[in-house]
Amino acid sequence: MRLSRYFMPVLKETPAEAQIASHRLMLRAGMIKQAGAGIYSWLPLGFKVLRKIETIVHDEQQRAGHIPMLMPTVQSAELWRESGRYDDYGKEMLRITDRHGRDMLYGPTNEELITDIFRSHVSSYRDLPLTLYHIQWKFRDEVRPRFGVMRGREFYMKDGYNFDVDRDSAIHAYNRHMVSYLRSYERMGLKAIPMRAASGPIGGDDTHEFLVLAETGESEVFYDAAITDLELGTRAVDYDDRAQCEAIVRKWTAPYARTDETHDEALFAQVPEAQRRSSRGIEVGQIFYFGTKYSEAMGATVTNDEGQVVPVHMGSHGIGVSRLLGAIIEASHDEKGIIWPEGVTPFDVGIVNLRQGDGDCDAACEALYGGLRAAGLDPLYDDRDERAGAKFASMDLIGLPWRITVGPRGLKNGVVELTSRRSGESEEVSAEAAIARIAEIYGQVRAAAMPS
Amino acid sequence: MRLSRYFMPVLKETPAEAQIASHRLMLRAGMIKQAGAGIYSWLPLGFKVLRKIETIVHDEQQRAGHIPMLMPTVQSAELWRESGRYDDYGKEMLRITDRHGRDMLYGPTNEELITDIFRSHVSSYRDLPLTLYHIQWKFRDEVRPRFGVMRGREFYMKDGYNFDVDRDSAIHAYNRHMVSYLRSYERMGLKAIPMRAASGPIGGDDTHEFLVLAETGESEVFYDAAITDLELGTRAVDYDDRAQCEAIVRKWTAPYARTDETHDEALFAQVPEAQRRSSRGIEVGQIFYFGTKYSEAMGATVTNDEGQVVPVHMGSHGIGVSRLLGAIIEASHDEKGIIWPEGVTPFDVGIVNLRQGDGDCDAACEALYGGLRAAGLDPLYDDRDERAGAKFASMDLIGLPWRITVGPRGLKNGVVELTSRRSGESEEVSAEAAIARIAEIYGQVRAAAMPS
Structure with missing residues (x-):
């Protein structure tokens, strides 16, 4: 994309209403614009990252054998009465009355609707196991929405529901979700720690939250430092293999890790002192096994292999897709702006033309832009007629992980400057070498996304 | 996908509430389930087609230089008062009151919100031309929703808005939209005719609707048969080339084509009698140029190149994404079920195993399934333990354009049966030849999607 043809309205001033870094930076980088209290428009740059996160979630859910569908945002009140x-x-539920006076609501979650779909169409254990999920806008009418997309009223969320014939099978679904979530967060460049959680209004005893460590987190968290060393990496996971999934879950849940809601001082004291950590965390997902709570209330039953009619065992599993943008930025920024991990960056690399209008510089930038695109990369070319300082400030603010700077002096020596946003380090290389290097980096990102 | 692991609840009976073919077939094929009056859940098969249509729309809009973003579903009433x-x-607007008693609404369209975004960030002609679009759920509280997704209350729509410094530039945006819409419909296998339309509540004089010919269409349409021969095909379009876009629009709007709202008997009489057609049509899109109607009301101005402050010229342009599923089915089905065009089919090809559990048949099907996937194709393998008749009926109902049938008799002769859903014709070929043939067909579909 050429910046002259894009719509990326960066702000020079820090917006007064924003209290935390992610909110501030998303406004300043032209990623979002407030449309109402806790309601945001996603400007092009913000939308691009939202889609990348959505795509990772879709990928990993489907890899785990979960099936995508889509439920509507508006639901009738009937099922919720049932x-x-x-x-x-x-009051968090946004209640709506239609023109005929019927009670409806903007769905805050979908247990009722999915259970209704299930009971209408499935009646035999032979159709199980089944996990359906969707990624859809939801609404929770928070009293005091704040922190931008981190605690908005209209938010984008993946919620999935497993239906299993018995507890064992449902626990395997729970484990699949934990593993697929861990993989999703890793692909986003996030370290998210599963922590034993309280169940809240959805119900159920087995539940873990996933927390990203960040100073601005809403929860206090306590954990064994050993857990932050764990990594799935590129290991192949067979989601049909119960033992393998269970082993991963065991490993990730063995070290102590709890939020203030479930914290147990006595247990925590057993962690070697040098490894005890307390910090703050942002919740970016939660998984629940709640057994037959909804299936019994709503008559979602199947015939099992002995011919008995039994309520299905269910769980529900959520990832806050829009909230993740905020969480990633909270975990990865500096005083100049955002630092995107390669897995979710809106553009792969930025090109800064130090002397727009200079024939050589323009030609070199065009060649670089074409070469990067030919290599399957997605560059953002700052071709505006602006001072170098303003171009650097914009690039640092929007946080693309790599920048290539093209100027007359370098061109004389046949080099451009390749800079890492994260380390700030630069090296002078030929344009061809820069393209090859960027292609190699993103080739590794893609390879990690597709384990053998 | 293996059908045994999918969720595709086909119905044997025709649902009583469905009055038209697309509604009936979408329910029977397990694509949708009603969640409330005019509100549907998209079951996995329906969601898959919805995403394919959405992807085509995104592709073609971005090819035309239009920039994707996303506005929220819930809007504050303030801007609409302005x-x-x-x-x-x-009453078609779904009005909502939040917990603090603030007036909000579920957006039926987005002229106000986009104009507000524009005026907050753009003030110079140098940032123009600019076209922003999004694909988002909308709500219109129809008195009597019916015909399934064709006239639902909650519906998925692409709406785009152009901002230009003057009328000429805005007319070029209008032309770009017409061309990109024509390309989108062609890729979906649809013949959609641009017809001069009445403007309705959005306002503006220059407006065309796009209509798909189908008996169940809501509008009566009158046209010169010559228009149905026009095709963009794989011609390369340079969307920056005003003359080229205008020439295409001229060609497509020269033959008489109007809906009953704008029909002119005297003009129609000038069409040679042998070419005069009247029929019914389904509206699947509309483009508007409305000048400065919203920019004046809402103060969206720019400084032009002479330093004068002028209101921007705008247009809005919509494609009914969820409605298109209904329109495609209305235009392409028979008594057995849906017939998907290759560009939007949920799966590329179906595999029917005539004798599930037979070692040879199972092995041949597995090899075929793996071979098709290795060739980059997306097959649906009916591996259920069902009678051949039931498997054929399901495949015909869900309408995949190609079917490969594997049975013991064919395998003895080293062949499988390749069948076209559209023509009903079958041929016996080796499994390798069947894979090559299907790969070739979809290779052409992809090539048409990427003109040079």
Whole structure:
């Protein structure tokens, strides 16, 4: 993309209403614009990252054998009365009355609707196991929305639901979700720690939250430092292999890691003192096994292999897709701006033309732009007629992990400057070498996305 | 995908509530399930087609230089009061009150919100031309929703908005939209005819609707048969070339083509009698140039190259993404079920195993399934333990354009049966030849999607 043809309205001033870094940086980088309290428009740069995160979530869910579908945002109140949650949910539920006076609501979650779909179409254990998921906009009418997309009212979320004939099979679904979530976060460049959680209004005893460590996190967290060394990396996972999934879950849940809601001082004291950590964390996902809570209330049953009619065992599993943008930025920024991990960066690399309008510089930039695109990369070329300082400031602010700077002096020596946003280090290389280097880096990102 | 692991709840009976073919077939093929009046859940097969259509629309909009973003579904009433449409819009607008008693609404369209974004960030002609678009769920509280996704209340739509410094530039944006829409419909296997339209509540004089011919269409249409012969095919379009875009628009708008709203008997009489056609049509898109209607009301101005402050010229341009599923099915089905065009089919090819559990048949099907996937294709393998008749009926119902049938008799002779859903014709070929043939067909579809 040529910046002169893009819409990326960066702000010089820090918006007064933004209290945390991610909110501030997303506004300043022209990624979002507030449309109402806790409601945002996703400007092109923000939308591009949102789609990348969505794509990673889709990939990893489908790799785990989970099936994508889509439920509507507006639901009728009827099903929620059946489960008993219509009255329980309180003021966070956005209630709507249509022109005929019917009670509806903007879905904050989808247990009722998915259970209704299941009971309408499935009646035999032979159709199980089944995990359906969707990524859809949801609404929770928070009293005091804040922190930008981290605690918005309209938010984009993946929620998935497993249906299994018994507890063992449902626990395997739970484990699949944990593994697929860990992989998703790793691909986003995030270290998210599974922590034993409290169940809240969805219900259920087995539940873990995934927390990203960041000073601005809403939860206090306590953990054994050993857990931050764990990494799935490129290991191949067979999601049909119960033992393998269980082993991974065991490994990731063995070290102590809890939020203030479930923290246990006595247990924590057993962690060697040098490894005890307390910090703050941002919740970016949660998985639940809640057994037959909804299936019993709503009559979602199957015939098992002995001919008995039994309620299905269910769980629900969420990833906050829009919230993840905020969490990634909280975990990865500096005083100049965002530092995107390669897995979710809106553009792979930025090109800064130090002397726009100079024939040689323009030609070199065009060749570089074409060469990067021919290599399957997605560059952002700052071809505006602006001072070098302004171009560097914009690039640092929007946080592309790599920058190639093209200027008259370098061109005389046949080199461009390749700079890492993360380390700040630069090296002078030929344009061809820069292209090859960037292609190699993103080739590794793609390879990690597709384990053998 | 193996059907035994998918969720595709086909129905044997025709649902009583469905009055038209697409609604009936989408319910029977397990593509959608009603969640409320005019509100649908998209089951996995339906969601897959929805995403394919969405992807084509994204592709073609970005090829035309238009920039994707995303506006929220819920909007505050304020901006609509500013444009004067809050009271005008009537009962079709779903009005919402939040917990603090603030007036909000579920967006039926986005002229106000996009104009607000524009005026907040753009003030110079140097940032123009600019076309922003999004694909988002919208809500119109129809009195009597019906015909499934064709006239639902919650629907998925692409809407785009161009901002230009003057009328000429805005007309070029209008032309770009017409060309990119024509290309989009062609890729979906649809013949959609641009017809001069009435402007309705959005306003503006220059407007065309795109209509797909189908008996169940809601509009009566009158046209010169010559227009149905026009095809863009694989011709390269340079969207920066005003003359080229205008020439295409001229060619497509020269033959008489109008809906009953704008029909002119005297003009129609000038069409040679042998070419006069009247029929019914389904609206699948509309483009508008409305000049400065919103920019004046809302103060969206730029400084032009003479230093004068002028209101921007705008247009808005919509494609009904969810509605298109219905339109495609209305235009392409028979008594057995849907017939998907290759460009939007949920799976590229179906594999029917005539004798599940037979060692040879199972092995041949597995090899075929693996071979098709290795060739970059997306097969659906019916590996259920069902009668051949039931498998054929399901495949015909869901309408994959190609089917490969594997049975013991054919395998003895080293052949499988390759069948076209459209023509019904079959031929016996080796499994390798079948894979090569299917790969060739979809290779052509992909090539048409990427003109030089």
